[in-house]
Amino acid sequence: MITVVANLKGGSGKSTVVFNLALWLQSCAQPVVTYDLDPQCTLADVGAVRQEEGYTPPLQVYQQDTALPEQLAYHPGEVLVDVGAANMPGMRDALSVADRILIPVPPSQPDVWATQRFLSIIDEALAGRDRPPVEAFVNRADTHRAVRESDETAQALGLLEGITVLDKRLCQRTLYRRSLSEGLAVFELAPRSKAAAEFHAFASTLYPQHRPRRRRRSAA
Numbered sequence: 603m604i605t606v607v608a609n610l611k612g613g614s615g616k617s618t619v620v621f622n623l624a625l626w627l628q629s630c631a632q633p634v635v636t637y638d639l640d641p642q643c644t645l646a647d648v649g650a651v652r653q654e655e656g657y658t659p660p661l662q663v664y665q666q667d668t669a670l671p672e673q674l675a676y677h678p679g680e681v682l683v684d685v686g687a688a689n690m691p692g693m694r695d696a697l698s699v700a701d702r703i704l705i706p707v708p709p710s711q712p713d714v715w716a717t718q719r720f721l722s723i724i725d726e727a728l729a730g731r732d733r734p735p736v737e738a739f740v741n742r743a744d745t746h747r748a749v750r751e752s753d754e755t756a757q758a759l760g761l762l763e764g765i766t767v768l769d770k771r772l773c774q775r776t777l778y779r780r781s782l783s784e785g786l787a788v789f790e791l792a793p794r795s796k797a798a799a800e801f802h803a804f805a806s807t808l809y810p811q812h813r814p815r816r817r818r819r820s821a822a
């Protein structure tokens with residue numbers, strides 16, 4: 603299944619989500635490859651950090667400008683594509699073959715507007731083919747109940763046509779920042795953390811057919 607994680611806005615959490623989702627799928631013993639179509643190469647960089655640090659399993663990241671449909675379709679397992687507005691041709695190529703489009707949206711009105719514009723780009727890229735599921739979710743949601751922006755953003759997204767809003771959100775948490783800088787998923791960094799629990803709930807919603815396997819302790 604090809605899941606394209608995309609958004610017009612920078613810094614919405616695409617690379618963070620692709621990196622953590624890919625490692626979560628690997629923890630479920632699923633074969634997974636990722637494509638970093640962003641010229642900034644964040645995903646490729648974090649994959650390199652993971653490899654340099656010797657963390658296992660390594661993450662397969664293809665860093666390139668475009669993702670050819672036949673190349674994406676070649677992989678038997680899960681495929682995750684990280685792409686943003688810095689590479690519009692690559693984004694259109696990826697969207698045109700996506701089985702699912704996943705849109706992280708930080709809680710703000712400009713991000714909702716950008717998502718609305720992005721939906722038109724999706725329609726253009728699909729060029730008449732059946733629309734795959736387009737799923738948006740609030741990333742960097744506020745952890746404080748009194749702050750209403752996350753709920754308001756989810757509501758506003760729900761008014762957009764052709765989009766499903768996931769009820770699972772990812773909150774603004776330091777562990778997500780550490781995840782990218784250290785080359786470890788949030789559930790590897792702190793398995794009992796709130797970030798790990800919310801990420802597991804989020805990933806299980808996206809991939810209900812998969813379940814993490816317990817890691818065996820290596821013999822001493």
Ligand SMILES: Nc1ncnc2c1ncn2[C@@H]1O[C@H](COP(=O)(O)OP(=O)(O)OP(=O)(O)O)[C@@H](O)[C@H]1O
Pocket residue numbers: 611612613614615616617618619640642644686741742743772773774775776778779780782
């Ligand atoms: N839920 C979160 N909580 C805290 N920090 C987050 C969260 N999601 C992302 N971040 C941080 O926000 C920054 C931007 O995230 P990320 O690089 O994943 O976004 P992006 O959409 O890939 O950005 P770009 O458009 O520049 O490629 C990073 O420092 C990341 O660690």
Ligand SMILES: [Mg+2]
Pocket residue numbers: 616617618640644645684686
């Ligand atoms: Mg990125």
